Structures are given as structure tokens and as C-alpha cells.
Amino acid sequence: MERSRFLQVALDAAAAAAEVIRHYYRDDIEVSLKPDQTPVTRADVESEQVIRKAITDAFPDHGFYGEETGHQGLDAEYLWLVDPIDGTRSFVRGYPFFSTQVALMHHGRIVVGVSSAPAFGQLAWAERGQGAFLDGHDCRVSQVERLEEAAVSSGNLRTLASGPRWSDWAEVVRRVARIRGYGDFYHYHLLASGRIEAVVESDVNILDIAALSLIVEEAGGIFTDLEGRPVGLETTSVLAANRHLYPELASLLRVPRA
Structure with missing residues (x-):
């Protein structure tokens, strides 16, 4: 596949961030809390800075x-969407389920995506149509057609647990062959490579x-939010399969038709 300049810059930016991340990984790094009470470290900030420089240059x-x-x-x-350390x-x-996420949106539609997990040792990417x-x-x-043969992974189900769909989720759990909670980047890599069949999350950020x-x-998969809508800046949930x-x-989850 011939890579566009957009994709190559995204890959290069993620690789530069990986060098920063590896430098700090499993070091005794200071952790601060952001206003929303989520953690942030020097590695988060510095890795985003190198990504931002690569893209803006x-x-x-x-x-x-x-x-x-x-x-x-x-x-x-064109709008670049970046989470330097998701997870x-x-x-x-000190465990490797975190990644660098770099995406490019053109007129509201995502056209390039890079998911780099340097400690885990995986790199995934896509360009629309390629x-x-x-x-x-x-x-x-995968080509699995029966729910009873499917493996489904979940993550961030807090809002689902407190809403009317919780009993619907219980029916999914009852029906499928296997439920896992791989979370973060990993279950999407598994889904895209045919190793599991679906992912459900109810509390995410674009x-x-x-x-x-x-x-x-x-x-070859389908990816919407739990209201059946395509991914956009306001997306906060996922049904992908x-x-x-x-x-x-x-x-089963009462997702409206898009």
C-alpha cells in the first residue's frame, strides 16, 4: 500500500511519541490529577508535544x-485528534495496556487512524479506502455469524450500568460464547484482526x-455509538462488531437504526 503524506506524518508522529513514552515507562514518574480527576504525567505532555510539532510542521x-x-x-x-497516552x-x-492514538478528520469524517502501543508491541493503522x-x-x-459463537469485549460500562440498557447487556452476556474486558486499544485491535467479534463501551472520549x-x-467492521450514530466529536459510547x-x-441493546 502506498501511504499518503497524511498517514506517513501520523506514523512518524506516533513513532516520535513512542520514544518519549519508552523513556519514562516504568520509571518513578510524578503523577498529577487534572480537573476531571484523571491522571497526567510528564510523559503524556511531552509525547503530545512531539506529536503536535510533527503535525504542525x-x-x-x-x-x-x-x-x-x-x-x-x-x-x-482538516482536524487532528490526538491522545498521546490513552490508558x-x-x-x-507499569502494565502495557496503553497506546498513542492519532487520527485525522476531514470535514467531520475520519480519514486516517494510527494506534501505537509501544510497550505492548503493536502498531495498527488505516487510511479510508485503503x-x-x-x-x-x-x-x-471475523466472519462469525452466530452470537452463540462470538467473543465480545466490554469496557467503561459505568453509564450502561446506571441506565435502562443494563438488563439488555445482561441478555448479551447470557447469549454470547465468551465475554472479556480487554479494554482500551487492545480489544479494537482484536476485533479488527478477527480474534473477537464485538466491543461495547458506554463511557469514552472521541x-x-x-x-x-x-x-x-x-x-470490514461496523462502528457506531450506542445510538447508532457514526463517530464524531461528541461520541461517548461504542458498539463495534x-x-x-x-x-x-x-x-438486543436497543440501538436505533442510523
Whole structure:
């Protein structure tokens, strides 16, 4: 696959961030709390700074929306969405379920996505219309057609647990072959590469899942929020699955048709 300049800059930016992250990983790094009580470290800030520099040097007229360094040009034709360490709690505690998420949105539609997990040792990327790749190999979602044979992973189910869909989720749990809670980037990598069939989350941020949504879609899956809407800046929930199982899961979880 020939990479566009957009994709190459995203990959280069993620690689530069990985060098910063590896320097601090499993070090005795100071942790602060942001106003929303989520943790942040020097590694978060410095890795976003190198990503932001790489992107703004290459595309000075593009907008930028970062988890740590703020945003500018949210209404720009091209908008970069960046979470330098998605899974800071994992990073701080020294286990490798964290990643760098870099996505490019064009007129509200995600066109490039990179998901880099340097400590875990995985790199996934996609460009709209060009397929999805994991560690250099093209990947596809599974062809499992029966819910009773499916593996489903969940994460961030707090709002689901306190809402009317909790009993619907219980029916999903009862029906599927296997429930796991891989969380963060990892269950989307598994979904895109055909190792599980679906992911459900009810409390996410667009920066967490923008790149991953494109990777899953380009791998042949369907990715919406729990209201059946495509991914956008306001997305806070996820239903992602292969094309065979998405309709049945959507019905069980009372997801409106888009």
C-alpha cells in the first residue's frame, strides 16, 4: 500500500511519541490529577508535544485537538485528534495496556487512524479506502455469524450500568460464547484482526476511539455509538462488531437504526 503524506506524518508522529513514552515507562514518574480527576504525567505532555510539532510542521493550516495541550482550529477543514497516552493509569502502574492514538478528520469524517502501543508491541493503522493493517499485515474482522459463537469485549460500562440498557447487556452476556474486558486499544485491535467479534463501551472520549473506529471500519467492521450514530466529536459510547453480528447486537441493546 502506498501511504499518503497524511498517514506517513501520523506514523512518524506516533513513532516520535513512542520514544518519549519508552523513556519514562516504568520509571518513578510524578503523577498529577487534572480537573476531571484523571491522571497526567510528564510523559503524556511531552509525547503530545512531539506529536503536535510533527503535525504542525507538516500541516501548519490544520486544526489540532489534543488531550493534554488543548485545541485550535476545531472548525478547520482538516482536524487532528490526538491522545498521546490513552490508558495513563496503565502506564503509571507499569502494565502495557496503553497506546498513542492519532487520527485525522476531514470535514467531520475520519480519514486516517494510527494506534501505537509501544510497550505492548503493536502498531495498527488505516487510511479510508485503503484497508487496515496491524504490524504491517492487512487485517480483517471475523466472519462469525452466530452470537452463540462470538467473543465480545466490554469496557467503561459505568453509564450502561446506571441506565435502562443494563438488563439488555445482561441478555448479551447470557447469549454470547465468551465475554472479556480487554479494554482500551487492545480489544479494537482484536476485533479488527478477527480474534473477537464485538466491543461495547458506554463511557469514552472521541480522542480514545477516533483512530480505532477507522481501523475497525477499514477491516470490514461496523462502528457506531450506542445510538447508532457514526463517530464524531461528541461520541461517548461504542458498539463495534463484524457485519454479521452488528444487527443482532444492536437489536438486543436497543440501538436505533442510523
